[in-house]
Amino acid sequence: MDRLTNTIRPYAWGSTTAIAELVGVEPTGEPQAEMWMGAHPGAPSRTERGPLDEVIDEDPARELGRAAVARFGPRLPFLLKLLAAGAPLSLQVHPDLEQAREGYEDEERRGVPVDAPHRNYKDANHKPELICALTEFDGLCGFRDPVEAADLLAGLGVDSVKPYVDLLHAKPGDGALREVLTAVLTADREEMAATVTEVTEAAERLGGAYAPYAGIAHHYPGDPGVIAAMLLNHVRLQPGEALFLGAGVPHAYLDGLGVEIMANSDNVLRCGLTPKHVDVPELLRIVRFEPTDPGVLRPEASPDGEEVYETPIDEFRLSRFVLPEGAAAPRDLTAATPQILLCVAGSVRVGDAGELTPGQSVFVPADEKAEVSGVGSLFRATVVA
Structure with missing residues (x-):
């Protein structure tokens, strides 16, 4: 298994303190918005064997497991993040898989550069996502009645x-x-x-x-997104609660620290609260105009203590372990699928990777022995294959 060194994205909306406080270091004074854990080519995690995307490319079946490769292809299908909002993110929606493929192929055919500011589709994948609050967390999710x-x-x-x-x-x-x-x-x-x-x-x-x-x-x-935001449900999550955001559901995160997991995509169509490009016709094609209950998720505990956030998505599966003092034996998290384990509290030992403290993470290849012990909280990201 591989300890991960992860990139922190300094987006302007990021908190100047939340990630630093979790990790236990002095804030730099600059915004720290997202810590990416995974193999997204935009900011792959680094390991002693090299960038994680390159490690996986060398032997996808070994790193991801044959079932995951057969189901999702030779790429890690999810991206895990620490997300720290100190200001509202853009009001946005994500396409479903068919819309993403059509949009990507259309922009490729028209020769729109992938880094062009007016490009909508960076890849051909959908981007369902789940945010789990580590602190009180405010957001907007889905249309009101x-x-x-x-x-x-x-x-x-x-x-x-x-x-x-x-x-x-x-x-x-x-x-x-x-x-x-x-x-x-x-x-x-x-x-x-x-x-x-x-x-x-x-x-x-x-x-x-x-x-x-x-x-x-x-x-x-003066942004029209301010009025658009009033059409949406305002949600305040307590620590441990989560939101699942499917295709076409307008949403925005406003404030707080959370663990976010999503399909490995960067496709975003913006509705407002941003100086970036807003493609109104394409946005209106993607948005699902239906009133919805935000559907706050609470984890379902299994007999072995794993608390699972159930979603209808197979590209990712997020769960949490709270490890108490006096546990009799290490927990065996060995799985036939790839895993990223993230410590968010206490001190947790993960096999031969050693101790993880808050903000530290490890990539566990498929079928590799992963015994966990210690006192703290650990998130587990994997797939359903």
């Missing part, structure tokens, strides 16, 4: 959003949500900026349920 969204907007007392309120009341759910989001994203930029300013002032004055949107607007003044 249109009547609830209308009531929230009406409560602002802002005349310029009244047409959206009327639309949400006048049409059936899916049609109303589509029409309002389209209107918000295609409105005259100057007029929309003025509306957002009025909305922000009202949200700051009212507080309560409006406070999250005032906070969003503080980071993205």
Whole structure:
């Protein structure tokens, strides 16, 4: 097995303290948004044998197991992250597998450079994801019921959003949500900026349920995504709770530290809260305009103490072990699939890789012996093959 050295991404929305505090080092003063653990070519983890993507490329069957290679191909199918939001991320959606393949092939055929700022599809894969909170964690996930969204907007007392309120009341759910989001994203930029300013002032004055949107607007003044965000469910996760985000579900993370796992993709279509490219027609093709319950997940404990976050996705499987003092014997986590084990609390020994402290991780090839002992909390990322 391989201890991992991982890249920290310094995106502007990242917290300046959360990852440093978890790891137990002094903050640098710079934002630290994501620590990537895996074999994504954008920032593969490093091992003593070389970059993890190259290690896997040399012998996929040995590293991943024959069943995983047969099911997902010769690449690690998931990417594990520590995610630390100090400011809201962009409001976004991800395509399903068919949409991703079609979009990628279309942009390849049209010769759009893969690093072009207006490119939508970096690869041909979908990007379902799961976020598990390590601290209290705020986010937006899925559309509200249109009547609830209308009531929230009406409560602002802002005349310029009244047409959206009327639309949400006048049409059936899916049609109303589509029409309002389209209107918000295609409105005259100057007029929309003025509306957002009025909305922000009202949200700051009212507080309560409006406070999250005032906070969003503080980071993205004048952005139409502020109003789009009010169409979505606001969710506050407690440590150990999680959200699963499937294709087409609009979402944004607002604040907090969590463990995130996703299919190994970088396909994002943005709705707002960003200076980056927003492709409105393509976005509207991908978004699922249906009210949804955010569906907060809590882990299901198995007899051996593994706490599993159940999802409908096979490319990844996330679980947690809380190792108490006085455990009688090491736990055997040997599996026929590849694993990344991440310590988030205490001190955990993982086979011949030695002690892991918070923020440290190890890659365990398929069928390699993996006995775990110590006192602490450990996340296990693998696949269903």
